[in-house]
Amino acid sequence: MKRKTILINILLLSAITAITTLGVCGIASAHFDALDGPIVQDVRKALDTKDATPILKWVKQEDETTVREAFVRALHARNKKNAEEAEKWFYAKIIKVHLAGREVPFTGLKPEGQTDPVIAVIDQALASGSPDALLKHFIEDITHGIRKRYEIVEAAYRQKDESVAQGRAFVEIYIDFIHYMTGLKRTDAG
Known part of the structure; x- marks a missing residue:
């Protein structure tokens, strides 16, 4: 016994x-790809102020042009019928670019509260x-x-x-x- x-x-x-x-790796990426995570919070702030600066810290310098172009598309889409979809697309875009810069795969946006x-x-x-x-x-x-x-x-x-x-x-x-x-x-x- x-x-x-x-x-x-x-x-x-x-x-x-x-x-x-x-x-550890899964926990960290789950935080960054969550709808209540810090990246999405900064994306919302950037969209609300129409200034990409808050989100640029999350991406490497070589990805800045891609992010700025996506930001302009997201701002234009915000005024259309599919605004919510466009915002989620932009959240995912920034998170994908951030995670790719860290060599971590993007597995989709995670719900809030997790x-x-x-x-x-x-x-x-x-x-x-x-x-x-x-x-x-x-x-x-x-x-x-x-x-x-x-x-x-x-x-x-x-x-x-x-x-x-x-x-x-x-x-x-x-x-x-x-x-x-x-x-x-x-x-x-x-």
């Missing part, structure tokens, strides 16, 4: 590590001018993550000498824990 618990813990820890690592909570806290902190909410969020999450992983590795540590299988299970959990902790430290080091 103990061996089964240790093996389940190994699988859980490995899955958490894999999901965390692989999910932004990852971490990104929402980052944006709120920037808007407020204070990192306090951001620090609180990360300190709580990191503390929880370390405690959870520590409990798993500590339980395996206590049983590591009971059998070769439990010793091997400990080694796997221990190595995953070391990778997690050193990864946190490397991230912290910038």
